Amino acid sequence: MTKFKALGLDKPLLDAITDLGFEQPSEVQEKAIPILLEEETDLVALAQTGTGKTAAFGFPLIQKIDSQSRTTQGLILSPTRELCLQITNELKLYSKYIKGLNVVAIYGGASITEQARQIKKGAQIVVATPGRMKDMIGRGIINISKIDYCILDEADEMLNMGFYEDIKDILSDTPEEKSTWLFSATMPKEVSTIARKFMHHPQEITVGAKNSGVDTVQHEYYVVGGRDRYPALKRLSDANPGIFSVIFCRTKRDTQKVAEKLIEDGYNAGALHGDLSQNQRDLVMNAFRKKQIQMLVATDVAARGIDVDDITHVINYQLPDEIETYTHRSGRTGRAGKSGISMVIVTRSELRKIHAIEKKIKQAFVAKKIPTGMEICEIQLYHLASKIRNTEVNPDVADYLPAINDVFEGVDRDELIKKMVSVEFTRFFNYYNRAKDLNSTDHRDGGDRKTGSRDGSSNNGSVRYFINVGEKDNFDWMSLKDFLKDTLAVGKEDIYKVDVKDSFSFFNSDADLKERILATFTDFKVEGRFVNVEVSKNPESGGGRRSNDKGRRRSKDRGRGKRRDGKAFQSGGRRSGKKKSKRRDGFY
Incomplete structure (x- = not known):
């Protein structure tokens, strides 16, 4: 708490930080918060997903807002409705001890009438997706001509999604003398263009190297034949019994198709893409956060709102077209100081993309083999044995022990263990016994496997x-x-x-x-x-x-x-x- 206090935050924010259990600021928070509190300035902050960017701009914004005025003073633009809602909810938690401060989310897929009603009541901070924001400005529902602060969160992703013109139009309706804070994981030329056009001598902070990947993430790739992507995906899941993952596909159709196949094959999976209604998306995300879904199959656009700290694996079922998108994908794991693994399933013709990504993220990939059926059986057998060992004994079983002992009379310890394990083991042994090798020859390693x-x-x-x-x-x-x-x-x-x-x-x-x-x-x-x-x-x-x-x-x-x-x-x-x-x- 003393470290947050040293950044210059007021007591209401420090009290909220205590309630949230934050112990010390992240690197981007340590660098950004003092700058934003001490002076009125434009800022470009480059930091990976999961490094605490929302608090980095949220705390100073809340502290600078006049909660007694009903005028809209702060505008935050984000690429997706999921991220828009996530930012809104976090800002409400940060400002819980500040009386009269109202944060409103504006996004597509929800009632524009209800959102207009909330704006009319008075919203000092508006969090919005570019499309819905431009619509509401056009209808005269919201006035941003007097805002003091404009924040572009995940700026690179907004531009990748084609919001360049919308952002230009929105920023053109804001006052010249406002402060603009731009937060981004990467710095492609489109982001630089926005910075040059709408910002005045911005200060710049960088957490890690520009455009680099998070160093808590291990990057792996697996070379398979084009028809073996889905069987390879299943094996990678089976080889990691505790997996809690996001699986990325390029299209909405592939996303839905892969999720349906996983569900049919007995996995706890779900799909997240733009064709789902807002209610459907909320249901899927709530199930994922509660770990009722272990494998979330998503498009890049829909996944921008995923903020879950303990995702163990990101699996690239298909590589994205843009290298910057891979950086965003892999940033879903290895968050909050934890380690994670980003897996890529590729064909031989796609290996050149691995080289390109390595250069961009400044990290090397590990070439790995799709596990064989017998390797998976070994892993699952050890996992099953550990699960049995760690199972908490139900005390009510004691009443049935005499009868159970009669059933097992004459069976020695080793034989009993073999029988117990075989109940589960035989099923997947029968499935994977004589399963074919899915690995395609990898030219990078000379094919010597x-x-x-x-x-x-x-x-x-x-x-x-x-x-x-x-x-x-x-x-x-x-x-x-x-x-x-x-x-x-x-x-x-x-x-x-x-x-x-x-x-x-x-x-x-x-x-x-x-x-x-x-x-x-x-x-x-x-x-x-x-x-x-x-x-x-x-x-x-x-x-x-x-x-x-x-x-x-x-x-x-x-x-x-x-x-x-x-x-x-x-x-x-x-x-x-x-x-x-x-x-x-x-x-x-």
Whole structure:
């Protein structure tokens, strides 16, 4: 709280911050808030999605607004109705202790009469989509000729969506002497044009490099045949039992089609696109936020309003046409300091796009293989065993134990475990047994994707390991890699292909480290708990280019994880509060 106070915020805002549980400002908030509070200035702020931009402009805007006047003083333009509503709701939370301040959302798909009524009552701050805002100005419903502040949020996305002319027309109705604050994840030429035309000597702040990706996101790509995109999507989901993801398609038709197929195949999925009514979109988003939907299939436009911090994966079912759009997609995960994974399903003809994206986001992709059927069976088997182990016992079962014991009389412990696991395991084993290899030859790696031997060592000298810690122990792929590096006293590049699941994980090392790793984790304990490492039966699970781990870690060490003080082994984990999915682990 002292850090927020040091930025110059007044007590009503500090009280709201306390209620919201914010502990310290993000980088963009630390840089933007003092500038916007101390002087009347134009500002260009470049920061990735999920870095706290709404608070960065919201706090200073609220503090500068005269709540005693009913005149509209602040206008915020955003690309979609979802984002418009999200910003409005956040501003209302920030201003809860400021009497008389009214924030109104204006967007298409809702009653223009009701929105006009709210404006007439007096709205000091209006949050609007460009299309509906221009319509209401044309009808004489709203007057923005006296506003003091105009904020363009997600400016690059608004321009990508074709709102350039609308924004120009709207800004032309605003006073010359206002302050304009432009917030954007990237800085394409169209955004620069807006800045030059409508802003006066703006100050500029940048969080991270211009147009770069978030460094808490690991970027992966999988090369498949054109007809294998959907089977590949299913396997990527099945190989990550705790997945909570957004899947991006290019068109509304593909979005609906993929979502329907996933639902038919037994997954908790939903579609989000522009052909849905506002009520339908609200229902889908509410279900997604409550994790009743694990896989949200969305178009780029519709996904602009998604603000959920614990999305584990973004899956690019199809690559977007614009590289800047990929930056927005991958920014849906790895938010609020958490790690995330952005997966891309591509054909060989699309590999050149991967090179182009790498140059733009200044991060390297990891080339990975679509898991085989047996690799998925191994992951699902471990997941099932962990789920059984961690299941809370219902005390009412005790009344039935005598009869149950009679049923199992003569069955020893090992046989009983085999039978219990087989109840679920047999279903997906039958599905994936003899399933074909979906991987297409990747020219980037010379097409040399050799399989491994049964002792876990692959023909290219890499060994795949299983370790019995995962997300429930507060590990992600970054912190587990650091834990292994520190424990084994090896370099960062000696541990690679780290895949973290709910209560277990996989990683790779070169074959010459095999003896050291197995010896280190013999009778190894952390806070009294055994941490076991075994050679995986499916050594090629995860696949990938070891060299890219190095490329992805050029930035400074990020103090990630709580493992050094042992806190990584607390129960519960990063997503322990989530509802259990209704989706069956066996899949079909």
